[in-house]
Amino acid sequence: MKNKKIICRCKEITEEEIIEVIKKGIRDIDGIKRALGAGMGLCQGKTCTNLIIRIINRETGIPIEKIRQQTSRAPVRPIQIKIISD
Amino acid sequence: MEEKDLVIIGGGPAGLCAAISARKKGIDVLIIDENLRPGGQLFKQIHRFFGSKEHMAGVRGFVIGEKLLKEVKELGVEVWLNSIAYGIFKDKVIGVIKDGKNILVKAKSIIISTGATENPLSFPNWTLPGVMGAGACQTMINIHRVLPGKKVLMIGSGNVGLIVSYQLLQAGAEVVGVVEIMPKIGGYLVHAAKIKRFGVPIYLSTTILEGVGKEEIEGAIICPVDENFKPIIKKKKYIEVDLICIAVGLTPLNELLYQAGCLFTYKGYLGGMVALHNENMETTVENIFVAGDCSGIEEASTAMEEGKLAGISVAEKIRGKKWEDEKDQIRKRLDDFRIGTFGEKRKLSKEEIVREYYERVKTW
Numbered sequence: 001m002k003n004k005k006i007i008c009r010c011k012e013i014t015e016e017e018i019i020e021v022i023k024k025g026i027r028d029i030d031g032i033k034r035a036l037g038a039g040m041g042l043c044q045g046k047t048c049t050n051l052i053i054r055i056i057n058r059e060t061g062i063p064i065e066k067i068r069q070q071t072s073r074a075p076v077r078p079i080q081i082k083i084i085s086d
Numbered sequence: 087m088e089e090k091d092l093v094i095i096g097g098g099p100a101g102l103c104a105a106i107s108a109r110k111k112g113i114d115v116l117i118i119d120e121n122l123r124p125g126g127q128l129f130k131q132i133h134r135f136f137g138s139k140e141h142m143a144g145v146r147g148f149v150i151g152e153k154l155l156k157e158v159k160e161l162g163v164e165v166w167l168n169s170i171a172y173g174i175f176k177d178k179v180i181g182v183i184k185d186g187k188n189i190l191v192k193a194k195s196i197i198i199s200t201g202a203t204e205n206p207l208s209f210p211n212w213t214l215p216g217v218m219g220a221g222a223c224q225t226m227i228n229i230h231r232v233l234p235g236k237k238v239l240m241i242g243s244g245n246v247g248l249i250v251s252y253q254l255l256q257a258g259a260e261v262v263g264v265v266e267i268m269p270k271i272g273g274y275l276v277h278a279a280k281i282k283r284f285g286v287p288i289y290l291s292t293t294i295l296e297g298v299g300k301e302e303i304e305g306a307i308i309c310p311v312d313e314n315f316k317p318i319i320k321k322k323k324y325i326e327v328d329l330i331c332i333a334v335g336l337t338p339l340n341e342l343l344y345q346a347g348c349l350f351t352y353k354g355y356l357g358g359m360v361a362l363h364n365e366n367m368e369t370t371v372e373n374i375f376v377a378g379d380c381s382g383i384e385e386a387s388t389a390m391e392e393g394k395l396a397g398i399s400v401a402e403k404i405r406g407k408k409w410e411d412e413k414d415q416i417r418k419r420l421d422d423f424r425i426g427t428f429g430e431k432r433k434l435s436k437e438e439i440v441r442e443y444y445e446r447v448k449t450w
Contacts, residue, residue, distance in 0.1 A: 009213050047206050050337055050358070065352030069359060072344040074173020074181060077120070084172075084181065084188045 007055070008048040010041020018052060022059045028068035029053065042078050045070055090116045092400050093180055093193040095171045095342060098126020099386045100199035100378025100393035102154040107397030109161040113404055116191070117158070117165045118182055124158070124165060125151040126201055127221070128386060130228040133249055135387060136274070147386060174346045178373065195373045195400045198343055199393060202336035202357065202379040207241060210296040212330075216303025220250040220333035227257040235329020239306050240264040241294055245273035247333030252280045254331075262325055264288045265308055267315060295322060297330055306330055338380045346374050351442050355431040356382030362443040365417065366399035367392055370447055375400060382439070384424075384432055391420045 005015040013036050021035040029045070032038050032052055039045030039052070049070060057064050075084070092108055094101045097119035105115045117124065131147020142150055158165065169184040180191045204219035206212070218234060220242070226232045238259050240251045243266035251261045261281065269291045271278045278288065291311050298305040309322035337358045344350070348361040348369040360382045367375045375396040378389035395416045398409050424433035 005208050005210055006213050007208055015208070046203050046339075050205055051208050064354075069344075072341040074175070074345060075170075076341045076345075077170045077172050079170060079172055079183050083183055083186065 007051050008036075008038035008041065008045075010043055010047075011037045011039075013038040013048075015055060018055055019059055022056060027056060027060060027062060029070040030068065032056075033070060039070060044076070044078075087179070087190045087192050089192045090114065090194070091404055092116070092195045092197065092397075093118060093191055094197045094199060095180070096126070096199040096201055096378070096380070097121075097124030097165065098199060098201050098378060098389065099128055099150070099154070100201075100389040100396075101126070101197065102158055103390040103393030104197045104199060104375075104377055104397035104400075105163045105393075106154065106157050106161060107394040108401050109158075109163050109397075111398065111401030111405065111407075111409070113397075113401045115163045117163060118169050118171045118180070118191075119165065119167055120170050122168055123155075124167065125155060128154070130224050131386065132228050132253065136385075142387070150386070150390075171342065174342050178346075194404065195375065196346070197367075197375040197377055197393075197396045197400065198346070198361075198380060199376070199378040199389070199396075200339045200342060200380045202383055203339050204332070205335045205337055207294070207332045207334050209294050211299060211303070212297055212332075214297055214299050214303050215301075216299065216328055217297060217330045217332065220246050220331040221336075223329070223331050224250045224253060227253060233257055233259055235259060235327070237262050237327045238329045238331060239294070239308075239325060239327040240331045240333060242266065242333035242335070243268075243272045243278065243288055243290075244333060244335065245277055246336075247331070248273040248277035248281060250331060250333060251286060252277065252284075255281065255284050255286070259329075261286045262327055263308075265292050265294055266290050267293045267311060293317060294330070298324070303328055303330055336379065336383045338383060340380050343369065343374075343376060343380070347371050348374065348376075349443075349446050351439060353382060353435040353439065355428070355435045356384070360439065362439055362446060364443045365440055366402075366413070367396040368399060370443060373400075373403065382432065382436065388420060388423055391416050391423070395420075 053067050091114045094117045097117045109115050128147045128151030134144050173181040178193045182189045204221050226234050238261050240247050243264050295307040295309045297303050305326045309317040343361040350359045361369045361376050363369050377392040377396040
């Protein structure tokens with residue numbers, strides 16, 4: 001991993017990998033998530049979402065405000081599913 | 087299922103002020119906070135606040151926090167601590183994990199005051215131990231009294247970067263420099279002057295290229311940039327550090343607002359996507375209000391005023407009364423605070439939010 005820039009630290013997805021899928025035509029956060037799993041770790045994208053938006057913006061020129069955010073669903077914090085299944 | 091008139095999610099400066107204002111108008115209030123003590127970021131603010139007397143300027147943040155907690159207690163506001171509001175569902179039902187149990191709370195009104203998260207900055211090795219957010223670092227030194235590093239490089243010269251640099255010096259660390267990619271200092275000069283007096287260099291038009299280290303951070307490579315922010319590689323320089331602090335802004339923590347179905351707009355000067363709201367802080371979903379940093383990154387002083395506005399507005403709706411004069415005074419104090427280079431832009435952005443609220447509500 002020498003000199004590689006990790007973007008999603010939960011799932012250890014690098015900037016190179018993200019640029020690669022952007023080149024294949026993915027243009028939003030949910031798309032990157034589906035392709036690579038970035039943003040699906042413990043923090044649920046709280047750290048990497050802004051970084052990924054900036055990469056999409058830089059690589060495609062799409063203005064930041066036009067890049068679709070990820071869909072937010074409960075739970076917004078890591079919680080044990082067994083607690084809410086009772 | 088529990089039923090409440092007003093549930094406030096997030097007991098920071100905005101949430102506490104909202105609770106106090108609503109309770110004083112006779113509303114039963116429940117505050118839900120995930121921390122062990124309410125107050126949000128106030129208790130780590132050991133510096134004096136800005137603004138005028140009405141904004142409690144000159145008072146240190148944690149003193150304001152203590153005052154608010156005392157008031158909340160005296161008024162008999164119910165507070166659930168160590169409790170996670172993990173979702174907002176249909177008909178304003180909030181899912182809460184409290185004491186390891188799942189509790190559903192149905193609210194007539196909700197004020198969302200969940201604050202913000204720190205922005206990350208990615209560079210090679212930023213995932214090594216020894217890189218952390220400046221806000222996290224401030225929590226460690228001022229709340230937990232733990233010094234996370236001895237030789238610190240601060241990235242970002244906004245107020246957070248400058249204040250935390252100074253507080254690191256006070257805590258006994260050496261701050262080897264503050265790096266700023268823009269050609270001028272981002273924060274107030276009064277904060278910059280404090281660290282300059284200690285001889286801390288502020289590197290303008292400079293960026294961090296990478297962190298250096300195997301198991302943990304041992305150093306950093308910084309590099310001047312040209313007018314297009316492109317690093318001038320031949321001028322790069324190695325600095326020995328064991329902690330790199332990132333102070334490059336905050337993003338509103340707005341997931342619960344998304345789940346509640348609120349409409350959003352993008353406001354760069356307020357930190358990103360923010361929920362539309364009217365002049366009473368009510369979002370496009372009726373009886374769901376927003377206040378503080380999660381409605382746009384500003385300061386604790388503005389968060390407190392927005393909280394009061396939201397609290398009074400909830401009381402007006404529930405009790406069918408009007409307190410327009412009181413609200414106008416709060417709005418005036420907000421306007422008075424939103425001055426200066428950054429304040430003006432935030433003020434304009436806030437005005438746009440209210441305008442867009444009415445445009446979008448009309449076209450529904």
